[in-house]
Amino acid sequence: xxxxxxxxxxxxxxxxxxxxxxxxxxxxxxxxxxxxxxxxxxxxxxxxxxxxxxxxxxxxxxxxxxxxxxxxxxxxxxxxxxxxxxxxxxxxxxxxxxxxxxxxxxxxxxxxxxxxxxxxxxxxxxxxxxxxxxxxxxxxxxxxxxxxxxxxxxxxxxxxxxxxxxxxxxxxxxxxxxxxxxxxxxxxxxxxxxxxxxxxxxxxxxxxxxxxxxxxxxxxxxxxxxxxxxxxxxxxxxxxxxxxxxxxxxxxxxxxxxxxxxxxxxxxxxxxxxxxxxxxxxxxxxxxxxxxxxxxxxxxxxxxxxxxxxxxxxxxxxxxxxxxxxxxxxxxxxxxxxxxxxxxxxxxxxxxxxxxxxxxxxxxxxxxxxxxxxxxxxxxxxxxxxxxxxxxxxxxxxxxxxxxxxxx
Ligand code: UTP
Numbered sequence: 001x002x003x004x005x006x007x008x009x010x011x012x013x014x015x016x017x018x019x020x021x022x023x024x025x026x027x028x029x030x031x032x033x034x035x036x037x038x039x040x041x042x043x044x045x046x047x048x049x050x051x052x053x054x055x056x057x058x059x060x061x062x063x064x065x066x067x068x069x070x071x072x073x074x075x076x077x078x079x080x081x082x083x084x085x086x087x088x089x090x091x092x093x094x095x096x097x098x099x100x101x102x103x104x105x106x107x108x109x110x111x112x113x114x115x116x117x118x119x120x121x122x123x124x125x126x127x128x129x130x131x132x133x134x135x136x137x138x139x140x141x142x143x144x145x146x147x148x149x150x151x152x153x154x155x156x157x158x159x160x161x162x163x164x165x166x167x168x169x170x171x172x173x174x175x176x177x178x179x180x181x182x183x184x185x186x187x188x189x190x191x192x193x194x195x196x197x198x199x200x201x202x203x204x205x206x207x208x209x210x211x212x213x214x215x216x217x218x219x220x221x222x223x224x225x226x227x228x229x230x231x232x233x234x235x236x237x238x239x240x241x242x243x244x245x246x247x248x249x250x251x252x253x254x255x256x257x258x259x260x261x262x263x264x265x266x267x268x269x270x271x272x273x274x275x276x277x278x279x280x281x282x283x284x285x286x287x288x289x290x291x292x293x294x295x296x297x298x299x300x301x302x303x304x305x306x307x308x309x310x311x312x313x314x315x316x317x318x319x320x321x322x323x324x325x326x327x328x329x330x331x332x333x334x335x336x337x338x339x340x341x342x343x344x345x346x347x348x349x350x351x352x353x354x355x356x357x358x359x360x361x362x363x364x365x366x367x368x369x370x371x372x373x374x375x376x377x378x379x380x381x382x383x384x385x386x387x388x389x390x391x392x393x394x395x396x397x398x399x400x401x402x403x404x405x406x407x408x
Pocket of ligand 1: 096097098099100101102103104110147178202203204205232233234235386
């Protein structure tokens with residue numbers, strides 16, 4: 001597009017400030033900025049304007065889980081199915097590592113964070129160690145796809161290379177890069193990150209399947225015989241990935257997906273709860289259900305809405321493919337967004353200063369017809385690292401790792 005065309009486009013959307021430094025730019029920078037502007041998804045900004053339309057939830061109902069006692073009693077049966085599937089190469093793990101980890105506040109990808117005390121122990125290393133347990137148990141490597149973003153891809157790939165993939169077989173590892181979305185101030189004006197760069201951030205963890213497909217990996221995995229994808233977050237250092245009992249129980253249940261869940265520590269715990277919405281699996285936040293519902297109990301005195309998700313899911317590839325034409329809800333999230341001020345100086349704000357646009361994987365659960373809710377022991381499988389200190393922090397994760405015999 002020429003300058004005039006770009007100007008016209010931006011004028012229509014009230015964003016001509018993006019061309020403020022045009023005359024100062026080299027030809028190459030002009031071309032880069034033009035490309036970024038051409039790629040802006042204007043629909044996102046329209047949604048921001050009309051966001052008073054709150055999406056109403058359907059009819060909610062509790063969804064019971066396959067509980068730990070039963071899983072223990074049937075462990076052998078589930079593990080047999082799981083190990084067979086893993087050995088046959090039907091299960092691939094997908095690590096979501098495209099996030100910016102702003103709460104942890106490190107400039108590097110979150111997985112490169114060293115949580116060791118007496119020796120280095122990186123978050124990525126913990127995850128690979130956990131996967132290696134399953135590799136050993138099943139006697140087979142599992143394909144692993146790692147989603148990064150434009151912001152952290154080079155660092156992530158270089159780190160895995162430098163660390164020799166922490167002993168994982170690199171032939172089974174694929175990296176793919178997720179898409180970006182513009183960040184805006186509270187008035188919907190797109191921030192600039194440099195004179196020739198608009199402020200872009202990863203578009204949330206809900207776009208992983210589309211990005212996997214765009215990278216040609218869905219086709220590649222299917223050709224290899226993969227039928228199931230298990231998805232997990234970078235920050236839960238204790239989670240078991242593709243644990244054979246989970247894989248086996250999900251397949252044996254005949255459901256389209258599975259989700260690892262933990263029993264809520266207390267009714268108001270800030271964790272998304274897996275339940276039914278209009279008879280389909282769905283995740284609701286603690287603030288979306290009424291007090292009455294939160295406190296509902298069954299005949300054993302257990303909370304009915306009591307199983308929280310830990311971002312460890314398993315989906316059938318075919319089912320995902322057939323659902324991908326559905327639009328995912330867009331979440332508008334307040335964040336701290338670095339930007340250049342009117343003098344062209346980069347500012348790194350201390351407090352949130354605008355919005356990012358994200359789709360979330362938790363909404364994917366509602367796109368499929370059925371989900372096995374699979375309970376795990378939170379002391380053994382749930383140690384998320386979101387913050388530097390306090391709740392869900394490096395400190396709390398270290399305590400839980402020690403409790404599970406991991407040397408720090
Ligand atoms: P979080 O919701 O904790 O976000 O991500 P975050 O970006 O890592 O951290 P904050 O909120 O900025 O502090 C949950 C999981 O989803 C991945 C993260 O890497 C993490 O594994 N994620 C998040 C992506 O892969 N892409 C995204 O755009 C966002």
